[in-house]
Amino acid sequence: MTQIKDLRNQDDFTGFYLLKELEVKQTNATTPKDYFDIVLADSTGQLGAKFWDVSSQDKETFFTMGLVKVQGIVHLYREKLQIKISRMRPAVEADGITLTDFIRSAPVASNELIDTIYKAKDSIQDTEIKAIVAYCVSKVEEKLTHYPAAKTHHHAYFAGLAYHMARMLEIGEFLCKQRPFLNADLLKAGIILHDIAKPEEMIAQLGIVSDYSLSGKLMGHISLASTWITEAAIRCNINLDSEKVLGLQHMVLSHHNLGEWGSPVQPQTAEAVALHHIDAMDAKLQMVEDALQTTPESEPWTPVVRGLENKPIYRMKL
Secondary structure (H helix, E strand, O other): OOOHHHOOOOOEEEEEEEEEEEEEEEOOOOOOOEEEEEEEEEOOEEEEEEEOOOOHHHHHHOOOOOEEEEEEEEEEEOOEEEEEEEEEEEOOHHHOOOHHHHOOEOOOOHHHHHHHHHHHHHOOOOHHHHHHHHHHHHOOOOHHHOOOOOOOOOOOOEOHHHHHHHHHHHHHHHHHHHOOOOOHHHHHHHHHHOOOOHHHHEEEEOOEEEEEOHHHHHOHHHHHHHHHHHHHHHHOOOOOOOHHHHHHHHHHHHOOOOHHHOOOOOOOOHHHHHHHHHHHHHHHHHHHHHHHHOOOOOOOEOOOEHHHOOEOOEOOOO
16 A cells, blocks of 8 residues: 555555545536545645545545545646545445554654653642643643644644643753753743643544634634633632733743734743744744655655745755
């Protein structure tokens, strides 16, 4: 079976894949025809695909998170690989495949990641900051073991959110040693809390986001997390005007840095500046790693990466 990362331009292939995304759209023809706009995925990556001239029966047969057998050809569309599907059928038991075979997951076991996050939470010395973090973590405790950090942008796989947080905590620990003026408690708390509401924002199964929740669409994870900090302070009888509460809220609200990226304010404390750059560095390096891992090793350039200003990544031959 051909894996997604091994597909190249003009490859004619047959294989089993996961319907990660599926949307019915219409062509721009004088007499519009329905077609499927699809994202096919396996454990090595994903690719966009088109299945033309779909019938009413097709619409009742194929659904997201379904496994399918596909015959198609790969071609370039706007400098990106895309699949034109010629034949497709649902997988059946006799095919001998299971959904978990096609799920990409963090390279570190989920329980190890959760252990790292909980150790960081428990190491916070300030009792009020620690109480706020504990309350917010408790709201997503079970989901934290398997939720992705995003739908497509970065760490978009099983336990991706926990992996993102754990890697950021490692960077934060190093920075606090290198730059002792940083408050370690605040920075650890900010790292844990900055994306803590992602499981509330997104609807996901096995690390794959199918949609955004109502609160996710109307508020987003940044506003939700800030609200949770307020809620935690009230529950724990902590003064809402204290610099601890305001500092944590500011870190969450500013970690995307710019309004067009979702932050209503820019970082204006040392820990908020550190958090933004730790978050951005981990996310962007993960985009690079993902692009390299999901591109055949024989290819010197990856496809363009949207989160890196639509630039491809060159694989150095050293």
